[in-house]
Amino acid sequence: DAGVIQSPRHEVTEMGQEVTLRCKPISGHDYLFWYRQTMMRGLELLIYFNNNVPIDDSGMPEDRFSAKMPNASFSTLKIQPSEPRDSAVYFCASSLTAPQGYTFGSGTRLTVV
Amino acid sequence: AQSVSQHNHHVILSEAASLELGCNYSYGGTVNLFWYVQYPGQHLQLLLKYFSGDPLVKGIKGFEAEFIKSKFSFNLRKPSVQWSDTAEYFCAVNAVFGNKLVFGAGTILRVKS
Numbered sequence: 001d002a003g004v005i006q007s008p009r010h011e012v013t014e015m016g017q018e019v020t021l022r023c024k025p026i027s028g029h030d031y032l033f034w035y036r037q038t039m040m041r042g043l044e045l046l047i048y049f050n051n052n053v054p055i056d057d058s059g060m061p062e063d064r065f066s067a068k069m070p071n072a073s074f075s076t077l078k079i080q081p082s083e084p085r086d087s088a089v090y091f092c093a094s095s096l097t098a099p100q101g102y103t104f105g106s107g108t109r110l111t112v113v
Numbered sequence: 114a115q116s117v118s119q120h121n122h123h124v125i126l127s128e129a130a131s132l133e134l135g136c137n138y139s140y141g142g143t144v145n146l147f148w149y150v151q152y153p154g155q156h157l158q159l160l161l162k163y164f165s166g167d168p169l170v171k172g173i174k175g176f177e178a179e180f181i182k183s184k185f186s187f188n189l190r191k192p193s194v195q196w197s198d199t200a201e202y203f204c205a206v207n208a209v210f211g212n213k214l215v216f217g218a219g220t221i222l223r224v225k226s
Binding site: 045 | 155
C-alpha cells in the first residue's frame with residue numbers, strides 16, 4: 001500500500017497564478033479530506049468528500065479555492081488566483097470509514113511570492 | 114460543534130523525563146479521540162486512538178493516553194521520553210456519528226539529549 005500520495009511536494013508560484021494540488025487516496029478509502037496547516041491557524045479542514053461527493057466545504061476560505069474529486073482515486077485542490085497568504089502546507093487525508101482515523105499524505109508546501 | 118484545547122504549546126524535556134500532554138475537548142455527545150504525531154518536515158501519523166472500552170489506550174512507541182469522560186480529557190503520556198520523540202503532537206476528536214476530525218493547536222515537544 002503506497003499510502004496517500006500528494007503532488008507536488010513543493011510549489012513556488014507568483015501571486016495571481018493558478019495552483020493545482022493533487023491527491024491520490026488509499027485504494028478503497030471512501031472519505032477524502034483536504035487540510036491546510038499554518039503556524040498561525042494550525043490545522044484547518046478545508047473540505048471533505050464521501051464517495052467522490054463534496055460533503056462539507058465550509059472550511060474553504062473563499063471562492064478562489066475549489067476542490068474536485070472526479071473519481072475515487074483522484075482529487076484536486078485549486079487556488080485561482082493565488083495570494084501570498086495562501087502559503088501553507090496542504091495535506092490530503094483519506095479514511096476507509098469515518099471516523100476511524102485518517103491516513104495523511106506527505107503534504108504540499110505551497111509558497112506564493 | 115466540537116473543539117479541542119491543548120494546554121501547552123511548547124514543552125522542553127530532558128531525555129528519560131516523563132511526559133504528559135494535556136488535551137480537553139468540548140462536545141456533549143459521544144466522541145472518538147486521537148493523538149497524532151508530526152515529526153519535523155513530515156506528515157501526521159496516528160499515535161493512538163480511543164473509540165470505546167478500556168479508557169487507557171496504548172499506542173506506538175510507548176505512548177499511552179487516558180480518556181476521562183467526566184473531565185472531557187484525553188491526556189497523552191510516556192514514562193521516559195527519547196530524543197527521537199521530538200515532534201509536534203496533535204490531539205483530535207470527532208463525534209461518533211460525525212465525519213470531521215477537529216484538531217487541537219498542537220504541542221511542540223523538544224527533547225534535549
